[in-house]
Amino acid sequence: MSEEGPRASAANTASPKPTLGFDDWVQERTPLLLSTNAGTPEIAFQDWKRFKEAFAPELVKRAVDETAADLGRTVETCSDPFGGSGTTALACQFLNVAPSTIEVNPFLADLIEAKLSSYPDGILEDAFSQVVGRVDVAERAVSAPFSSAPATFVEAEGKDRFLFWLPVARRLAAYSDVIETLEDVIARRFFRVMLASITVSVSNAFISGKGRRYRRGWQARPVDASAVDTAFHDACLRATYQVRRYGGRPRLDYNIYRGDSRQLVHSLGKHDLSVFSPPYPNSFDYTDVYNIELWTGGYLSSGGANRRLRESTLRSHVQIKRSFSTRPTVSPTLIRTIDQLRQVRSVLWNSAIPEMVDAYFEDMRCVLEGLRAKLSSGGRVYMVVGDSRYAGVDVPVAAVLTEEAADLGFEVLGSEPCRSMRASPQQGGRAELAETLLTFRVD
Numbered sequence: 001m002s003e004e005g006p007r008a009s010a011a012n013t014a015s016p017k018p019t020l021g022f023d024d025w026v027q028e029r030t031p032l033l034l035s036t037n038a039g040t041p042e043i044a045f046q047d048w049k050r051f052k053e054a055f056a057p058e059l060v061k062r063a064v065d066e067t068a069a070d071l072g073r074t075v076e077t078c079s080d081p082f083g084g085s086g087t088t089a090l091a092c093q094f095l096n097v098a099p100s101t102i103e104v105n106p107f108l109a110d111l112i113e114a115k116l117s118s119y120p121d122g123i124l125e126d127a128f129s130q131v132v133g134r135v136d137v138a139e140r141a142v143s144a145p146f147s148s149a150p151a152t153f154v155e156a157e158g159k160d161r162f163l164f165w166l167p168v169a170r171r172l173a174a175y176s177d178v179i180e181t182l183e184d185v186i187a188r189r190f191f192r193v194m195l196a197s198i199t200v201s202v203s204n205a206f207i208s209g210k211g212r213r214y215r216r217g218w219q220a221r222p223v224d225a226s227a228v229d230t231a232f233h234d235a236c237l238r239a240t241y242q243v244r245r246y247g248g249r250p251r252l253d254y255n256i257y258r259g260d261s262r263q264l265v266h267s268l269g270k271h272d273l274s275v276f277s278p279p280y281p282n283s284f285d286y287t288d289v290y291n292i293e294l295w296t297g298g299y300l301s302s303g304g305a306n307r308r309l310r311e312s313t314l315r316s317h318v319q320i321k322r323s324f325s326t327r328p329t330v331s332p333t334l335i336r337t338i339d340q341l342r343q344v345r346s347v348l349w350n351s352a353i354p355e356m357v358d359a360y361f362e363d364m365r366c367v368l369e370g371l372r373a374k375l376s377s378g379g380r381v382y383m384v385v386g387d388s389r390y391a392g393v394d395v396p397v398a399a400v401l402t403e404e405a406a407d408l409g410f411e412v413l414g415s416e417p418c419r420s421m422r423a424s425p426q427q428g429g430r431a432e433l434a435e436t437l438l439t440f441r442v443d
């Protein structure tokens, strides 16, 4: 649950705002194809942090409309067990549906909650003045910035690779120290998110589809500490404007559950709809990809905490050694796939891949089983999933999950292609991997 419990619109002391609804929100950028993410960064809130795995809010609207038509009444509540950047929950606020979201990554959970929160008039403006007014003094007190972070974090004698030049790291640490002194928990979270979200842009790295890479020629081009001020100020002003502009959206309440959806799905209340996209079993490790934000935002303070976070994520990657034990599956497609993966084990880039894939489906079954118990009669699941490929063996994720869902008692309503992604070289070449929108219903 959120630090201070679910926040409700009743708690908002802000003055009345113009009611801007879902269409106002999504039309303020180029139209895009359903569930591609091509234009997502241009839309309000979704540009706070580029999240390339996000789906389009139109998918949520479609799910709400179709479910309402089937139920013969409005959809009251919707869950997302894999919140990410918060697309489902935010779209629900615009669609007047009560959202409940689960997210294990504390930076992403804060990002979601900062978007969903309502901010009393003046609170962000006052807090921004305090932060900017105190940061210079705070910087004088910074001695060893981010000292508990991995060795490659900050420039130091003898290091030939590091993510932050020392003056940049000192400035970031000074902002962070001041933000943590802010009295109001909502303002503190908002500015923590703003700061963490700009850190990659002032680092020596960039994030590609395959993780973190150093910028070409970064050693010859030190980043100036003033870049931190510029990026932070721009981000805060843009986001504050959006918060104000859309402060009158149809609803402002939400529930956010911070932690592992394999357990927390059982804490959800009864609801009508679940719209989500889980991690794919393709070894993309979200803890690693958001590691810079996690450390600079103060979400991690030791290597042990980093490992514990990875342990709580879905078993969709092999980045750490962990238990991939499973129970026998009911899916004939999965049994066949695991058998094929075992046959090519000697040429896999990690020998634990067959067990990881098996464990991934057990985790997904666990979440689906939990949702099945929490969805009302006529309730639906809309789930975007992606196939994988290892050493030429296809992992047909949509097919396996369809078999598992049917076994759990869901009625399978649809399986439609929705976008495609390139297979990484590790996954056996350049062929396209399918992404599928699966729709299930509870009787």
Ligand SMILES: C[S@@+](CC[C@H](N)C(=O)[O-])C[C@H]1O[C@@H](n2cnc3c(N)ncnc32)[C@H](O)[C@@H]1O
Pocket: 051, 053, 054, 055, 081, 082, 083, 084, 085, 086, 087, 088, 102, 103, 104, 105, 108, 259, 260, 261, 262, 276, 277, 278, 279, 280, 286, 312, 313, 314
């Ligand atoms: C594909 S992203 C979701 C994207 C989201 N639909 C959006 O539009 O932004 C999957 C998310 O699942 C989260 N996740 C991974 N394992 C989890 C777990 N065990 N419990 C809850 N969230 C988890 C990841 O941190 C990541 O944010």
